Amino acid sequence: MGVHEKIREIEEEMARTQVNKATERHLGLLKAKLAKLKKEIIGGKGSKKTGSSGFDVKKSGDSTVVLIGLPSVGKSTILNKMTKQQSKVAAYAFTTLTVIPGIFEYKGAKIQILDLPGIISGAKEGAGRGREILSVARSADLIMIILDVFHPNIKTILDELEGFGIRLNQKPPNVVITKKQKGGITVNRTVKTTKLDDKTIEDVLGEYGMHSADVVIRQDVSVDEFIDVVVGNREYIPAITVLNKVDLVSRDYLKQVKFSYLPVAAEKNFNIDKLKDAVYDGLDLIRVYTKPRMGEADMKEPMIVRSGITVAEFCDRLHRDLRKNFKYAQIWGTSARFQGQKVGIEHRLKDGDIVTIVAR
Ligand SMILES: Nc1nc2c(ncn2[C@@H]2O[C@H](COP(=O)(O)OP(=O)(O)OP(=O)(O)O)[C@@H](O)[C@H]2O)c(=O)[nH]1
Numbered sequence: 019m020g021v022h023e024k025i026r027e028i029e030e031e032m033a034r035t036q037v038n039k040a041t042e043r044h045l046g047l048l049k050a051k052l053a054k055l056k057k058e059i060i061g062g063k064g065s066k067k068t069g070s071s072g073f074d075v076k077k078s079g080d081s082t083v084v085l086i087g088l089p090s091v092g093k094s095t096i097l098n099k100m101t102k103q104q105s106k107v108a109a110y111a112f113t114t115l116t117v118i119p120g121i122f123e124y125k126g127a128k129i130q131i132l133d134l135p136g137i138i139s140g141a142k143e144g145a146g147r148g149r150e151i152l153s154v155a156r157s158a159d160l161i162m163i164i165l166d167v168f169h170p171n172i173k174t175i176l177d178e179l180e181g182f183g184i185r186l187n188q189k190p191p192n193v194v195i196t197k198k199q200k201g202g203i204t205v206n207r208t209v210k211t212t213k214l215d216d217k218t219i220e221d222v223l224g225e226y227g228m229h230s231a232d233v234v235i236r237q238d239v240s241v242d243e244f245i246d247v248v249v250g251n252r253e254y255i256p257a258i259t260v261l262n263k264v265d266l267v268s269r270d271y272l273k274q275v276k277f278s279y280l281p282v283a284a285e286k287n288f289n290i291d292k293l294k295d296a297v298y299d300g301l302d303l304i305r306v307y308t309k310p311r312m313g314e315a316d317m318k319e320p321m322i323v324r325s326g327i328t329v330a331e332f333c334d335r336l337h338r339d340l341r342k343n344f345k346y347a348q349i350w351g352t353s354a355r356f357q358g359q360k361v362g363i364e365h366r367l368k369d370g371d372i373v374t375i376v377a378r
């Protein structure tokens with residue numbers, strides 16, 4: 019039996035199973051099995067840096083936004099209106115066949131946008147170069163979901179992204195699993211939890227061949243979130259939803275759309291500015307200034323980086339070898355407990371921080 023058939027079989031069993039206290043544990047196990055099979059689909063480790071995308075994309079700018087949507091929803095039109103790029107636009111499906119990058123500057127940040135071919139249902143299993151497209155999405159700093167006003171079927175898109183290990187607008191669950199050689203599973207909870215019991219935790223870990231581990235639960239996680247931690251190759255990415263071509267409908271028509279979205283008519287330039295704002299806000303960027311050890315800080319040209327960035331990641335932005343040779347950093351600004359505080363590589367930076375990196 020192939021992976022896809024096995025997945026379908028489990029999904030069918032889950033659909034047949036009533037959700038109640040008695041079946042909770044069994045469902046947890048099925049979910050774990052399912053996640054394991056789905057991981058095979060995503061393939062390889064595929065981290066942000068090394069992920070083989072199949073599409074050759076050269077990242078540039080301070081952050082990268084990808085356009086994801088069904089064919090002909092207006093992705094290329096949006097790219098063209100937001101940047102100076104001219105990606106081909108046409109009234110038929112699959113006009114765009116590869117990645118088309120564009121860039122725009124906003125509030126001092128250089129933001130790259132990647133226009134992609136449309137995805138179709140089954141993309142995560144490879145339909146219509148779907149895997150290449152979704153791999154690019156996994157590497158994004160923000161995903162822009164584009165929907166056509168006449169087919170606002172957001173569920174198709176969410177299913178494809180979800181099935182490819184992408185978690186939208188969620189934080190990584192605060193759970194730590196440390197493997198051990200022996201001693202069984204021990205679970206420690208630092209908060210009161212209601213959604214996940216010890217037996218289910220054991221079942222899920224067992225499914226992944228883990229029979230001894232220390233588990234620390236710091237948040238009331240669901241079994242799905244716990245499985246995400248166990249599987250481990252999830253990308254947590256912010257997203258915004260755009261409903262395009264609103265010039266073609268009335269206000270009344272829009273009232274029946276039940277999820278939240280930004281209304282846009284790209285072709286008419288309607289709300290392109292609002293879209294730029296939404297992208298900028300969604301990226302949650304901060305300004306960080308660098309200061310040489312002996313000199314003055316450069317307050318003219320901040321580095322624009324995403325909020326929550328660690329000193330380690332900041333080093334990577336400055337120079338390839340800096341992380342390797344890192345000794346300590348000194349911080350002036352809101353992330354420091356006192357001005358000039360010495361910090362390690364895991365320290366998280368905040369907006370307006372001034373940083374000196376001291377390397378060997
Ligand atoms: N009325 C209207 N038409 C639009 C709007 N935006 C795009 N279109 C039209 O929609 C069609 C598809 O636009 P594209 O930008 O090529 O769509 P796409 O999503 O890039 O399509 P693929 O590359 O094939 O996936 C074209 O005929 C556009 O002129 C809009 O805001 N209003």
Ligand SMILES: [Mg+2]
Binds near residue numbers: 095105107114134
């Ligand atoms: Mg296109």
